[in-house]
Amino acid sequence: MPPTSSSAIRTVADEPPKRLSASGSAAPAVEAHELVKTYPGRRGAPPVRALSGAGFTVPAGTVFGLLGPNGAGKSTTVRILTTLTSPDGGRASVAGYDVRRQAGRVRRAIGVVTQKSGVDPEATGRENLVLQAYLHGLTGRAARSRVSELLDQFDLAAPADRLARTYSGGMLRRLDVAIGLVHRPAVLFLDEPTTGLDPQARSAMWAEISRLTTEGLTILLTTHYLEEADRLAARVALIEGGRIVVEGSPDGLKSELRGDALELELAGELDDSGGPGPAAVTRLRERLLALDAVHEVRVVGRRLHARVADGAGTLPAVFAAVGGTGLAVSSATVARPSLDDVYLRYVGHRFTADTGAGTGTAREAGR
């Protein structure tokens, strides 16, 4: 039901248009509930549980970031929400339609940018867009003008009639997004839109995504760049091992941490693992937590992470406490809390250090 006609009538009747409808903006754009997905193991390997009860809600008109390391289940979630595959358990709806029972309706309402580029390399940029337009029922002059509009918008007008196989990574990714937008979808899925892009292409893509959100589009974005989620997403969900670990706005999550992140690099008597021995760690924790300003202490290898009320002011006391255990501090940093700290808090280890995020190439590294 196109609400345009009904809202026109309501306006005449001098009554504010009501937000009703399954796809209207009152209802969440995406609802995922207890999603479970297991892949059969290849060649005798045990089955892989890609999702074990992931659930979240994306309010209409917002950007939602699904942040997690390699193999966390981001793409699997996107594949389920975009009707590419079905979950073994749980349910999900997109734009008000059930992804299983109303797959056809969902497909008409969504734009999808998969992790692997969906561009046909043997066709030109323009032809790629026109194909998508026709599949969505946009034909003839309407298709041509929409396609030209997108080529301009994504700065692809000049190479539009070149084969896509000659495009740079950044151009391909922009074309992918343009393809996803041909039919003016209500919800856009972006699976790692900037992985593998150079910093310049990445910030261009960020600018483009931010611009889209001002037009009322709902975007679900997956990423393993903390900064990307922080910058673009109104809400983020940390996903790890097929589960949503925590969900909230980046600022909300950070402020829940209370205080600054203090990171020390320890020196002195370290054991084989490169860190202080278990006994030393226990002593260290006791002494540090005895300080009023210190909330949390974690030791990972030779790095000590602590949450302190007033980072700079507490440093001397912290140094003294470390010194009291016979260890020394070789470097110290104090920072406002970042999403990485949120990650550390909820997952138990640093995001950046442990996933190799930032290289973007080591797909299954550490798995």
Next chain:
Amino acid sequence: MTAELTATPAPEASFGTQFGAVLMRHLRLLGRQPAYLSISLMQAVIWLPLFGSLFRHVADVPGFDGGRSYLGYLTPGVVAMTALFTSGWAGMGFIQDMEGGVMDRLLTSPARRGALVAGPIAYQAVMITIQTVIIVVLGWALGTHFRSGPAGALVLLVAAVLLAAFISGLSITLALLVRNEESLIAASQFIVLPLTFLSSAMMPRDLLPGWIATVARYNPVDWAITAGREALGADPDWTAAGWRLGALAALAVATGALAARAFRTYQRSL
């Protein structure tokens, strides 16, 4: 703003629109790969003279229908063989689309599965049409007389197109099931070669060894050859040609439908 984005989805695309767009994609590719095109056309040119001279003496074997030249006999066989050798690879494009992200993009769009299958099959039909015309013209140039005239050639063309559609449907189904190039190549070889040689392509059924003659009777490739050969002959048995064309059409529709179903199996693996 939000209203504009959520309110007016484009009208649902018709099957014809989607089919046309997918077919266009493949035809355009053909124009852009002159090497592929020339190799495909070369195939059409090579087989007839090659097998024609290789098996020349078949015409001298007692029992061979002496009424016509061996080349004339061979023409429908070469057409069918070309259809097999070309359409047997129809699934390769699907594998490439799966390995890139194109398939995911198509499957998350409202494209009907039928259109995604019918487009590439129609493209194969275009290819075999061009090839058949070349072979028939070549046969004619080499001195074969097609006694029933254009009607006979047209029936041969229909037989070739139906055979190509059937084989393409099979190849696409296989591609969606095995999902990798190596397995698809192995499976295609396993199907294409026996189907070609267990038929009357080179030799009349009466001259084939007993069990091969029996197998050939149930071989769809042989149906296409026999239908074409009947139609090109001096006194065509239109009934014999007709039921074979009907059976081929039924098979083509069946494998096309099977291919459209195979998307489900493919998507379950994602």
